[in-house]
Amino acid sequence: GAVVSQHPSWVICKSGTSVKIECRSLDFQATTMFWYRQFPKQSLMLMATSNEGSKATYEQGVEKDKFLINHASLTLSTLTVTSAHPEDSSFYICSARDGNQPQHFGDGTRLSIL
Amino acid sequence: QQQVKQSPQSLIVQKGGISIINCAYENTAFDYFPWYQQFPGKGPALLIAIRPDVSEKKEGRFTISFNKSAKQFSLHIMDSQPGDSATYFCAASKGSTLGRLYFGRGTQLTVWP
Numbered sequence: 001g002a003v004v005s006q007h008p009s010w011v012i013c014k015s016g017t018s019v020k021i022e023c024r025s026l027d028f029q030a031t032t033m034f035w036y037r038q039f040p041k042q043s044l045m046l047m048a049t050s051n052e053g054s055k056a057t058y059e060q061g062v063e064k065d066k067f068l069i070n071h072a073s074l075t076l077s078t079l080t081v082t083s084a085h086p087e088d089s090s091f092y093i094c095s096a097r098d099g100n101q102p103q104h105f106g107d108g109t110r111l112s113i114l
Numbered sequence: 115q116q117q118v119k120q121s122p123q124s125l126i127v128q129k130g131g132i133s134i135i136n137c138a139y140e141n142t143a144f145d146y147f148p149w150y151q152q153f154p155g156k157g158p159a160l161l162i163a164i165r166p167d168v169s170e171k172k173e174g175r176f177t178i179s180f181n182k183s184a185k186q187f188s189l190h191i192m193d194s195q196p197g198d199s200a201t202y203f204c205a206a207s208k209g210s211t212l213g214r215l216y217f218g219r220g221t222q223l224t225v226w227p
Contacts, residue, residue, distance in 0.1 A: 006157070034214070043203060043217045044158070093157045100212050102148065105157035 001027050004096050006106030014114055015086060021079045021109045023094030029074040030096035034103060035067070038091045050077055084113045117141060118206050120218025127225050133191040135221045137204035140185065144206040146213065149178065149189045152201045152220075161202075162189070194225045 003026040013019055023033060032051050036044040048064075050056035050071035058064045066088075068080040077096075081088050089112050095103040120137045127133045137147075145166055150158035164171045164178040164187065171178045177190040191198055201220045207213035 004157075041220075041222070043219045044215075046214060049214065095157075102160055102163065103215065105150075105159065107157045108155070110155070 002101075002104040003027055004030075004094065004104045004106040006094055006109055008109060009107060010110045010112075012112045012114060013084060016083055019081045019084055019111060021081075021092055021094075021111075023077045023079070023096065023106055025075045025096040025098075025104075028096075028098045028101075030077070031074065031099055032097045033071055033077040034095045034097075035069060035077075035079050036093045036095070038093060038108070040091075044093060081111065084111070086113045089113045116219070117216035118204060118218040120204050120221060122221060123219065124222045125224070127194045127223065129194060129196060129225055129227050131194050131225075133194045133198065133223055133225070134188055135202055135204070135223070136186065136188045137218050138184075138186045139206050141206070141208065142185070143208040144216075145209070146207045147178070147180065147187050148205050148215070149176075150203045150205065152203065158203060191223075194223075196225045196227050199223055199225050
């Protein structure tokens with residue numbers, strides 16, 4: 001149980017385009033979802049926290065107009081990287097939680113901007 | 115500012131040996147301490163977690179030791195296997211599982227056969 005699915009697993013796109021990443025909880029209702037960014041051989045950096053039906057709360061230093069987060073249902077959250085540039089290339093990971101249960105993580109999306 | 119400090123950065127252990135990874139924290143409001151295992155190209159997976167009301171928790175070959183007074187906790191992997199080779203992250207949160215997780219920098223474990 002507690003499976004979180006992320007799609008796509010890998011995406012390559014041109015600089016200036018927008019990219020959408022989906023995060024789905026497959027067998028539970030995710031009242032809260034988190035988006036992280038991870039650089040090679042580094043720790044996870046929390047970007048934002050979202051509760052279903054509410055606006056996301058962004059961490060300090062994360063541009064909310066750059067990284068659009070939508071948590072429209074209890075099983076789906078999306079992260080859209082707008083006007084992506086090479087410096088946005090990274091490994092993006094979502095996690096989801098049902099109430100006071102532990103967070104469960106997706107397998108991440110490797111984003112490469114050319 | 116790193117809320118949770120983790121060491122060592124990398125660890126090499128022979129098969130069958132004990133792997134020990136240490137973490138320390140300052141914020142006494144933390145009340146939930148999970149460990150995650152991450153394989154290359156994958157997301158972290160919850161391995162084991164402890165709360166400050168116990169000093170040790172064991173699940174199979176994995177044991178967390180918790181020292182509340184020293185504000186330290188560690189992960190012990192007994193009988194380490196090549197399949198345990200991964201990056202391990204300790205974390206802490208306040209408000210138990212409801213709180214955001216503060217991760218350590220990670221330890222890359224390599225178990226030689």
